[in-house]
Amino acid sequence: MFNLINGTQGNVKNDVLSGITVALALVPEAVAFAFVAGVEPMVGLYAAFMMGLITSAIGGRPGMISGATGAMAVVMVALVAQHGVQYLFAAVVLAGILQIMAGVFKLGKFIRLVPYPVMLGFVNGLAIVIFLAQLGQFKVVNAMGDMTWMTGSVLYWMLGLVLLTMAIIYLLPKLTTAVPASLVAIVTVTLLVHGLDLEARTVIDFVKDMVPEAQRDTVTLAGELPSFSIPMVPFTMETFYIILPTAVILCLVGLIESLLTLSLIDDMTDTRGRGNKECVGQGVANTVNGFFGGMGGCAMIGQSMININSGGRGRLSGITAALVLLGFILFAAPLIEMIPLAALVGVMFVVVIGTFEWASFRIVRGVNKEDAFVLFLVTGITVVADLAIAVVVGVIVSALVFAWKHAxxxxxxxxxxxxxxxxxxxxxxxxxxxxxxxxxxxxxxxxxxxxxxxxxxxxxxxxxxxxxxxxxxxxxxxxxxxxxxxxxxxxxxxxxxxxxxxxxxxxxxxxxxxxxxxxxx
The missing domain is CATH 3.30.750.24 (STAS domain)
Structure with missing residues (x-):
């Protein structure tokens, strides 16, 4: 239905415009994942900026976008709740060092051993996760302070604007590919909402719903440059033992998601990324995050697909996205705060449709039952549990099936x-x-x-x-x-x-x- 590949060759114009589009979509994701991890919104925004900039500059996959992610945010919750955000920063530094070591020792090549049914399950599972995450935008805070589903005109305007966004993204490339359709859709819907004073929720409304009522009047996405600071934790073996389990899981989840996303973009663009170099890039980015007050992260399949769909192919697209995001934080927070959520949700829905491997339904009818089982198993575990667990389970099951068949x-x-x-x-x-x-x-x-x-x-x-x-x-x-x-x-x-x-x-x-x-x- 939607073609995620608009051209195969990157150029400066496409990379810059695509980077701006990605920056707009990064804001609500970074804020949401910051709240998932139990940290301040700015910690998530800093992570999105630093991860995007560093991995785009020195990583192994031009065109891939990294930032704060839900898969890693879920891992951070317990550590932040028990020991505070400073221990999280220390764990992110350690996770980054482990990722650098994985790249130095060339462990990135092992991602090529992931079987095709596991890759299909990973892609389909993440598409479903992205879709389910967008449903949260259809909730509002009621008088009791609880999140409830939209009703009435608010819901109708939300659905209408989402459909309008998707229609623009689908139809505009048939007329011209001079500018990214996603960017045109976001700008058009934003102008329409504020020009006609429509009843639509914006990014700042979403952020305000995340904080206590007493703080909502002072909430803003404006900030300053992140500053260097050594995590304020005791430098003892006890601290090391506290952060080590979280750091190891962050390292594995980050590398698995990044390398699988790298492989997916390789297939979609007919190019070849460098897995070991990406391990080092992710590691350096996470290490810097820990020292500059970011929550760390990894590759983001949703934003990467937006970038590819918008024509971003080179490193400049990711660098532009990071710098534009920083520009919003420093100078133009009011502009990003006024973007309707419906426009961003529409963009992400298009990503979901383009990311999901619809062909897998046809494949299931043609392949053996074992591969079909692995595909659905990985998809299900990705949705209900965790990406890393899903991939590990999928590889193990595939290996056992292989051994049994060849026995x-x-x-x-x-x-x-x-x-x-x-x-x-x-x-x-x-x-x-x-x-x-x-x-x-x-x-x-x-x-x-x-x-x-x-x-x-x-x-x-x-x-x-x-x-x-x-x-x-x-x-x-x-x-x-x-x-x-x-x-x-x-x-x-x-x-x-x-x-x-x-x-x-x-x-x-x-x-x-x-x-x-x-x-x-």
């Missing part, structure tokens, strides 16, 4: 050669999952005195396979029979103990491949 794939064709030897031509992987089937292949009692096991079409994947081959050699030896092992790699020969003496070496034909083993490390 029965090892077979053997047998024949008697001209010398009267029985030859087992193996086909399939030998690893922990297929060891049981491997052992059942051989008829040790009835085999002739000479038996050949040919690995030309097979591979030994792990130490369980090595151990199974050693055990088989023992059993043939006990029967007084001679075992011949052909076409096995030199690395496997090194690890074989009991069966090693039966290996027939053929330099020209023996395979050369690596197996994962500490002994060969």
């Amino acid at each position: 029965t794939h090892i077979v053997a064709r047998t024949h008697i050669d001209k010398d009267g030897w029985k030859v087992y031509d193996l086909d399939g992987p030998l690893f922990f999952g297929s060891v049981s089937h491997f052992k059942d292949i051989f008829d040790i009692q009835n085999d002739p005195d000479d038996v050949v096991i040919d690995f030309k079409e097979s591979r030994i994947w792990d130490s369980s396979g090595i151990d199974a081959l050693d055990g088989l050699a023992d059993k043939y030896k006990e029967q007084g029979k001679k075992l011949h092992i052909r076409h096995i790699s030199s690395e496997c020969q090194t690890l074989l103990t009991k069966a090693g003496e039966y290996v027939e070496i053929n330099v020209n034909e023996d395979p050369r491949y690596r197996i994962v083993s500490d002994e060969l490390g």
Whole structure:
């Protein structure tokens, strides 16, 4: 329905205009996530500015937007509630250092191991999370101070303006792509609301609903430049033990969400980001956040999609978004405060529609049940629990499904050669999952005195396979029979103990491949 890709080549004009659009959408998100974490709004806005600026400048994925996120805000709640915001700043610094180390040790490459059904589940789950988050904008504070759903004309104007925003974003690219449709939609709806004095909630209304009634008259998004400050916590091992669990989770959640978003943008733009460099960029940004009073963050899939949709491809788009956001904080808070929430909600709804993999419904009908199960499992866990948990569970389940399916794939064709030897031509992987089937292949009692096991079409994947081959050699030896092992790699020969003496070496034909083993490390 909505095409999220408007052109593939970035340029200065597109990057700047796209950055302005993203900056407008960052404000309510940063404020909302700050309240989720239990910190002041400015802590979230500072985080959005610093994360966006630093990761855009030195990260590994031009065009990707980082800022304060809900996934990380949820992790921070307990630490802030129990120990205060200064401990949060210390935890964010430590999380940043851990992320830098992950990049230095090149751990970012492992995100490429995430299976395709897990990626689909991640994308669909986040699309649903973004959609559900926007529903909160349809609530207002009642006379009792509780949040209730809009009714009457307020609700009708909200729905109408959301639909108008979406219509502009959908229709304008058919006429011109000179300016981002999202930016035009936000400006048009803002002028319409204030020009006609329509009954519509604005960004400042949303912020006021988040604070106690006594403070609402003084609430503003105006601020000053963030200043350097070492977190005011005792530099003791006790403090380290307090912040370490939160820091580790922040590190993992931030990297998983950032690297998966990086992979998604790679696929959408037909380009290739650098995962390890992005780890370092995220780490530096979070470390700076901790020293300058920000709540930290990671890549934001919603704002990244807005940027891509608006034509932002280069680093300048993210840098512009961060600097424009800072400009709003320092000089133009009243302008950002007057933007109707309906315009921002409409933009995010378009992002939801474009982000959700609608093709996954067709894919589910065509793929096997296991992949469909993994897809829905990851989607569900992402919505009800946490992104990091969802991805870890999805990878584990996918690995178990893979192992189970391949456990029965090892077979053997047998024949008697001209010398009267029985030859087992193996086909399939030998690893922990297929060891049981491997052992059942051989008829040790009835085999002739000479038996050949040919690995030309097979591979030994792990130490369980090595151990199974050693055990088989023992059993043939006990029967007084001679075992011949052909076409096995030199690395496997090194690890074989009991069966090693039966290996027939053929330099020209023996395979050369690596197996994962500490002994060969």
